[in-house]
Each structure stands twice: as C-alpha cells, then as structure tokens.
Amino acid sequence: MKTRILMKGNEAIAEAAVRAGCRFYAGYPITPQNEIPEYLSWRMLEVGGVFIQAESELAAINMVYGASAAGIRAMTSSSSPGISLKQEAISFLAGAELPCVIVNMQRGGPGLGNISASQADYFQAVKGGGHGDYKIIVYAPYSVQELWDLTILAFDKADEYRTPVMILGDAIIGQMMEPFYPTDYKKPELPDKDWIIDGCEGRLPHVIKTLYMGDGELEMMNNKLQKKYKNIKNKEVISEGHFIDDAELIVVAFGIAARIALSSVIKLRRKGIKVGLFRPVTLFPFPENELFLISDENKRFLVVEMNAGQMLEDVKLAINGRSEVLFYGRTGGMVVSPEEIDKKILSLIDLKCNVKM
C-alpha cells in the first residue's frame, strides 16, 4: 500500500494486531495505553474477534494464556505498573511456550511514578522480569511506522518460536500521531500449531504445562528453552546504524531516546562533527556482535537512555572493554532533549578532538 495514513501510536498497534490476525485481546485501564483497549473494544467486534476488559492486569494476561493455548493469536497491553503485575503470567507463558504479544507503553517509575515517557523497564523486559530462566523477544520501536511493522512481526515471531513477545514502547510513542505506511500483512510460512488444546477426539492429548516434578524433567525443559533462546539470538537480531563508519563517537540508544538522539546526530553531522548512532531494534536478542564489530580503541560510545543506565550494562558487555562506554540519562519520566544530547556530545568531543563549534 502506497498511501500514508495518520494515526496515534497506540491505535496503530491495535490496528496492526488486527491485520496480523490477532483475534483475542484482554486488557485493563492504565495510562498511557488506554487507546489500545478503547480501539479494540469496537474493532474486534467488526472482525469477529474477542475483546475483554478484565478485572485486573493479572486476569487480562491469564486470559491471553488461555486464548493462546486454544491456538488463537492473542495480545494484551499495559504500562509499567500493570506490566509488573503481569510478570507471573509472563513466566508461565514462557515456561508453557505459549505465543502471545505483550505491549508495554512505559511510564515513569518506580511505584506509581508518573504517566510521562520512560525507559526504566528495560531490565524487566530484557532480563526476564518474572521468576525462572526465561527470555522473551523484545522489540523497541522508535516511530509509529515501526510500531505497525514490529507489531505484525511480533505475532509471526511469537508463533514461530512459541514464545511471548514484547513491544517495549513508551508514553510518547503511544500517544504521538504521525503518518506511516500501513503495509499489508502477508503471513509467512509458519510451523503448524500442532500443540494447541482444542479437544483430542481422534488424536493423543496435548499437554501444555509448566509443572515438572520428575527427576531432571525441569532441567530438560530448561535446556529446551535455552536452545530456543540461542536460536533466537542467532537469527532474530535487528539493529541499525547511522553515520557509523567514520564516527569517533557513537551514540547508542533505543526507542524514543534513539529518535531524539538521531535528530541531534544529524544536526551535529551537518556541522562536521564525526558522530553516529547505533540503535538496537531488538533488545532481546541484543545486537552484541554488531556492537562489538564497530568498536575499537579509537571510538567512544555514549549510551543515552531515559533511565539510570540499564541498556548501558549490555552495551558494556558487548563491547567488552574495546572502547570507552559513557552514559547520559534522565529518569523519572523526564524526556531527554536533543539540545541536552548535543551538549553532552560536544563536551565529550571537545575533550578528545578539540573540535570547535
């Protein structure tokens, strides 16, 4: 489709989910993601799908567990405090290998925090916020176009790997309107869902469970999961670079912070400053190799996040001491401004290369 449309980020996610064949949504009110349930409350009826407003976040995600076990593409959405409440079920979904899509439009924390944009749920999303050894695929969109594209991709990857997938957005990206191309959904070849619970007349029963009490059973299950995560790490990394090749300072940022940093980088490039941007699109799997390959002792890295330095740890692990890694962040729902990033970059460049503005 070549026509661009104008839509709010949250509504773009909701519509993309419908186009990707999501026919089950369960949610619960929390700002700043309410447009997703509100949109789907009427849209699901139009396409013969199911919309349920649950009595809590716990109930909503466990409804998704049920719908997914029945073989339906299912989604839930929330914002930071609500995602915390969903963590038990996310662990169960990962353990039971049930595909689903979970949207987190992050707001300031900890606690009730505020309703401004934040990126402070990085650890929770990427390191497995619930109990047990598990990972989920995490996408970090930085535009409404990507919200659309990655939501569609999320449903396919969830089914391909039988895993929960998270869209890690924030209050800005969910609330902002921008034009984008609503690309048509083409379903790729995916493995048959030959594991769903849909009545076992004429076949052996399927089992979906997370309780393994036999000697060594649970370790075998864990090994299977770890093999899957390794496979995901090998195949599903997405990242992009801007002005990387000759950059002396590379900003690393994800989601909305990357969008803000990019405008800063473009502006400084026009002034001849050798600065670039590296943007992980998948946070798990993290683009470790990609980052390692662009690092060397002549480059420096500046991680910019709207938290106190969470992805920073993964960047340091990836670069493994080959380059200096610095950090600039704002917390508590404060949004980094391009001017702040300009200033930070210039202060660093000045120190090292003595570039005059």
Add this chain to the structure above:
Amino acid sequence: MAKPVTLKELSKKEILFASGHRLCAGCGAPIIVKMVLLASDYPLIAANATGCLEVSSCISDYTAWKIPWIHNAFENAAATLSGVETMYRSLKKQGKIDKDIKFIAFGGDGGTYDIGLQSLSGAMERGHDMLYICYDNGAYMNTGIQRSSATPLGADTTTRPAGSVVPGKTEQRKNLTKIMAAHNIPYAAQASPSHWADLVRKVRKALDIPGPKFMNIISPCNRGWRSRTDDAIMLSRLAVETCYWPLYEIENGVTKITFKPREKKPIIDFLKPQGRFKHLFKPDAEDFLKRIQDDIDKEWERLQKEEACFSS
C-alpha cells in the same frame, strides 16, 4: 452508640479535606470525603487506592488531607490499611499508643469492585477494625471512562461504547454491598451525598462498631456521566429516589432500608440528564429501557422483602 449530630454542630467542625485539590469541578468524591471526615469524632487515619481521589489530592508536595494518609497502589488499599491497623493494635497493646484511632480506606469502584476486591475481601474476613468506603462513580474515570463491574446497564463507556448495534454496557452491575454483607461483617451500608444526614449517621455508627465495616457511596462524575457540573447532588438524589441506589444498611445481618422514597420515580428521571445514556432515548431502545426498569424494580422488591423478613 454515636450521638446524632446536627448540621449546626457539623458546621463548627474543622473540614479535614482542604480545598485546592485537583478534583474536577462538580465531582462527588470530595463532597463525600468531607462528609465522612466531618462525621467522625475520632482521630482518623486514611488509606487511599489509586484513582481520581488519590492522584488529585496529593499532587507533588501538597496534600488535601489534614489527617495521616497513606497511598500504595490500585489493588491494595484494604491490605495496606490492614498493615497500618494491625501495627496500631500491636503498639496499643504494648502501651506505646493510648489514643483511640479509627481507620478508613477510600477506593473508587475500579479499585474496589474489580482489582481491589481480593484484598478487600481478605481484610474484611480477617476482621481488621476499619471502615472501607467505596466512592462509586460507575467506571474507570481516572484513566478515561472505561467500563467497570460497577458500570450500570446501558451506560456508554470508552471500552463498551454504545453504537448502532451495542447499547452500551449489556452486563449487570455487581452488587458489591451484598457481597460485602455476605462476609458477615458487622456493618455494611449504602449512602448518597444527597442524603447527608443519613450518610453522616451511617459513618458515625460504623466507626463505633468494632471490626470490619463497608460503605458504598454513590459519587456522581460529570465527565463520565456526561452531565452538568452542578448536577452532582441532584443526580445522586435521583439515584436514590428512583431506587437505582437504595439507601440501606445491614447491621449484624439485619437489613434496614433507611430511606423510602414517598413516590418511587421512574428510572428515566435518573438516566435522562446523563449523556452516557442518551442512546437509550432513541425510539428503538424502549425494550432495553424496560429491562433496566425491571431490574431495578426487582432489586427494590427483593430489598423490601429482605427488610420485612427481619421486622416481622
């Protein structure tokens, strides 16, 4: 037994919920809070579930509460207050506190009927000495008017929008007061800010009874009800007079209706001034309106029978 209190006496008391809070003009919640706090002769400690009342009364460094007040999250006002109240009892037993303090939790219908029901049920069953007050405005107003299990039949909300096919909410509201009474707590009641003397009397009575108490108070919301900002008291009165919101109490299992309208008004008197029901006044919605009236009639009849079986 608490002494009855006159309006004159109340007018001399300090109002413990300060003006300057950020609740909307015409909101029912601050009126209710003021009445509840005025009603008490005891020093109070309040807990608040997340919601309009909480976010609007504690912005940044300011508070509208002139009493000790604690907020935790959305689902746990009753649990949080359980902790406070238990610690108070322990300190009292140790002789470290001698004051006779009463505990009140405030939650909206989302934080009480839905996500907070588990912690409320737990607190009531454990028997904490607290009064839980639900200010029921019938939807998640703080997040933008999403339906709750307290949303009335036929109301238009953002997650159950009325359209050409769907007449707003098609499910019955939960009868929370009955659920709480079924915990066999010593006192459960319904009140309305329109009937202030009844409300104040019930709060005073509840605070004098040891153990867990519950009050459900109707709280008009002009944003969500799509009504005029100066109609809060009129609408809560109509809720009572149409028997949509009967005023009654259940004390030690005995039901007593505390206000019987001389003439029960038709439910459309309550629905018509509210934009959230405007789709029900189109020609083809008569059956649905009748269903709403029938439900209210049935419930009112049941309540009267329940009262009668104790008074005979």
